[in-house]
């Protein structure tokens with residue numbers, strides 16, 4: 343609450359001083375102008391500290407703009423006091439009153455901190471320098487160093503300032519309203535508070551005060567109008583950074599973010615066109631540079647976009663890989679198995695049967711209890727490698743089903759061939775000779791349930807899975823370390839020696 347009171351008191355004091363001591367009007371107004379500029383700079387410095395983004399150089403640019411404005415004001419004071427020139431628009435101070443927008447214009451054209459690129463800054467630097475030259479040429483094509491000659495020149499200067507201030511006010515307001523970032527919101531709140539009030543009070547002051555009979559500072563209480571933008575900036579930067587703020591629609595945010603880099607180039611284009619009558623080469627050159635600047639920025643942004651897209655596609659592929667891989671064994675996981683089964687089941691023209699082998703490590707709980715979980719993990723990894731190594735033909739698919747269970751999908755395989763494959767795998771694991779004191783044969787063994795079916799519309803992959811699971815259950819029931827198969831609805835098991843055992 344105390345800052346609005348400070349601002350109101352300054353305005354009241356300025357008006358009162360001008361009314362009470364009219365003889366010192368000019369000195370009073372200059373004192374207030376420099377004071378409010380200083381106050382605004384303090385506000386900007388405080389806001390920068392509070393923004394929590396010390397690397398955000400936009401705040402420097404805002405400070406630079408205020409400093410340039412102060413230089414313009416100093417040159418104006420020099421004309422009044424040292425050179426005793428009462429012309430309201432001497433060329434040197436006019437140039438700085440125009441030039442001061444340049445740093446802020448660069449910031450309005452810039453991307454958010456996180457997305458800022460060196461190449462974009464380099465292009466902006468070239469365009470900003472060119473714009474500085476154009477400002478200079480344009481200013482001195484209207485006024486001389488001593489000031490505007492005749493009312494028309496003074497009116498031209500006023501319109502040039504109006505054009506510049508309103509363009510910047512609109513651009514800053516757009517950036518303020520259409521952002522999804524708190525730091526952008528805070529920065530552009532200050533910038534738009536300044537430029538919107540500056541455009542309004544500057545318009546009123548230039549057209550109705552300076553051109554309306556009070557060309558010199560200190561001759562009208564309306565001088566106070568020129569305090570307003572600086573006090574508005576002071577208030578916008580010293581009031582608390584909002585925690586919640588209006589969120590613009592996403593498409594508007596994206597549109598303004600994409601369009602803002604063109605603000606600077608558009609200004610170069612506009613001022614380039616303005617100076618063409620007097621300086622055709624420079625004007626046309628500036629217009630060409632602006633078009634190249636926009637094109638180059640667009641192309642480089644596109645390159646970045648394509649690069650980003652590649653990166654995202656790569657990360658998506660990597661993530662997709664992780665989603666389908668079992669982290670312990672490196673085999674496909676249950677999700678991948680389900681997808682594969684479904685895919686095989688619905689493969690167009692699938693005539694041959696699809697076989698499914700469900701593999702379960704025997705007495706694994708006891709293995710874990712005896713040797714610990716880490717040894718259990720290592721055992722699972724060894725079994726996974728052995729299963730992969732052995733017996734898998736092209737088109738077969740192996741996955742860790744979960745826990746100490748594995749599964750093999752073997753498309754185009756009938757039941758007898760699948761049973762033979764299962765027996766091979768069972769033998770392979772036993773021959774690994776992983777010591778297991780609790781196992782009847784002294785080493786780690788597996789039981790396998792086998793089922794095979796033709797894909798049909800009456801049944802689904804889940805039926806095949808259930809059949810293989812039931813076959814596995816029977817193999818376990820029958821004593822483990824064996825292959826169980828489902829045949830014509832009957833459950834058969836194959837003993838470890840290969841002879842068939844009817845369960």
Ligand SMILES: Nc1nc2c(ncn2[C@@H]2O[C@H](COP(=O)(O)OP(=O)(O)OP(=O)(O)O)[C@@H](O)[C@H]2O)c(=O)[nH]1
Nearest residue numbers: 702703704705706707708710715716718719745746
């Ligand atoms: N080390 C380790 N153990 C696991 C993992 N997943 C499951 N297990 C263990 O596997 C064991 C499975 O136990 P059970 O389902 O009783 O099966 P089992 O002891 O092999 O008995 P049968 O299958 O009937 O022969 C449990 O002790 C689980 O903790 C794993 O990723 N690593």
